[in-house]
Amino acid sequence: MSKLAREVVLGATIAKTVVFVLSGSYAVLASAVDSLVDLLSQGVLAVAEYQAATYDHRFPIGRTRMAELSVLACAAIMFVSTSLVIRESVGALWDGFHGNIPVLTVDSWLFAVLGGATACKLLLFVYCRTLKKNPIMVALSEDHLNDVQSNIAAIIGAAVASSLPRFWYVDPIVALIFSLIIIKSWIGICWEQGQKVVGLGAPDELIEQVNTVTQEHHVAMQLDRVTAYHHGSNMVVEVEVLLPADMSVRESHDIALALQHKIEALDTVERAYVHVDYERRSLEEHKVERNLKLGERNVMKPLPEALETVSTALLGTSPNGGSDDNLASRPGSSGGGGGSAGDAGLQRSGSGGTSDGPGARQQQQ
Numbered sequence: 001m002s003k004l005a006r007e008v009v010l011g012a013t014i015a016k017t018v019v020f021v022l023s024g025s026y027a028v029l030a031s032a033v034d035s036l037v038d039l040l041s042q043g044v045l046a047v048a049e050y051q052a053a054t055y056d057h058r059f060p061i062g063r064t065r066m067a068e069l070s071v072l073a074c075a076a077i078m079f080v081s082t083s084l085v086i087r088e089s090v091g092a093l094w095d096g097f098h099g100n101i102p103v104l105t106v107d108s109w110l111f112a113v114l115g116g117a118t119a120c121k122l123l124l125f126v127y128c129r130t131l132k133k134n135p136i137m138v139a140l141s142e143d144h145l146n147d148v149q150s151n152i153a154a155i156i157g158a159a160v161a162s163s164l165p166r167f168w169y170v171d172p173i174v175a176l177i178f179s180l181i182i183i184k185s186w187i188g189i190c191w192e193q194g195q196k197v198v199g200l201g202a203p204d205e206l207i208e209q210v211n212t213v214t215q216e217h218h219v220a221m222q223l224d225r226v227t228a229y230h231h232g233s234n235m236v237v238e239v240e241v242l243l244p245a246d247m248s249v250r251e252s253h254d255i256a257l258a259l260q261h262k263i264e265a266l267d268t269v270e271r272a273y274v275h276v277d278y279e280r281r282s283l284e285e286h287k288v289e290r291n292l293k294l295g296e297r298n299v300m301k302p303l304p305e306a307l308e309t310v311s312t313a314l315l316g317t318s319p320n321g322g323s324d325d326n327l328a329s330r331p332g333s334s335g336g337g338g339g340s341a342g343d344a345g346l347q348r349s350g351s352g353g354t355s356d357g358p359g360a361r362q363q364q365q
Helices: 002-023 026-052 066-097 108-129 135-163 170-198 204-215 249-264 287-294 304-315
Strands: 222-231 234-242 269-277
Touching: 002 026, 002 108, 002 135, 026 066, 026 108, 026 135, 026 170, 066 170, 108 135, 135 170, 170 222, 204 222, 204 234, 204 249, 222 269, 234 249, 249 269
Parallel strands: 234 269
Antiparallel strands: 222 234
């Protein structure tokens, strides 16, 4: 289907370019530029999709966020090209109102070409819209919809300006208005994708699913809290659970690892971390969250005692004059790792706090 879409877009781009050269319609120019950007965007998105599915040792957790970056790249291409159309349209209006009225040559073949292109792009839009969970398909569907709208606008602008010469300005105005609409549409797409790259909180529905899976996982397990956020279009989920203090490391690891696999089986969850503890704690586990809630200007500020111990360990001596081999086993150390906290150590620092927004935190009382 993607090959067919590229062929349709390529054909539409060539046809619209020829129509613009023959007719001189700026509305057709806007539509032709939109199709050209559509073609370039599909190339960018195809490369991103290939790279996201290809292993590269330089990116140990994959490159799934390439899709969002490629969408932003497509937006940049769209902004530049649309700005050129705006400049040409404004120039045509300026010249026209100063006596140099543009002349349009419009025949039935213009409407036939644009009408056929509109029908094809409408079908592609409907298809891509059915795959809206994929950010690449969302971007492509937006491109196809823009093409449908630009074709209709080009038909209207060219028809009015050619049949009613005194309304010659309708053609460049249509091109100008449609270009601004395209820019507005892509600003919205950039904002949405940018929030996902930054780490927007996951939807409440996913939080509820994780809560249900965790609470029903093991009779000895209690749910402390859930943190879920976007990692691009997919989600990262961190679950903090409580297990009995006298449970063996082996058993707690197996329980936590099984829970990790269950959570990662949920739709859109890319990676899950299960942190195991034996009691609830009031201190935030990670330094960024801790410092944000404490109002620290330096969000990367570590705990003083942790910084001192790590610095000593890196120098090869402990405060007592020996090697500091027990750093990871200190109470309050992080239980994070590849996914299950049990295999790295049962004890980890704080849990606590409440949710500041959808998908951010949920604490079980």
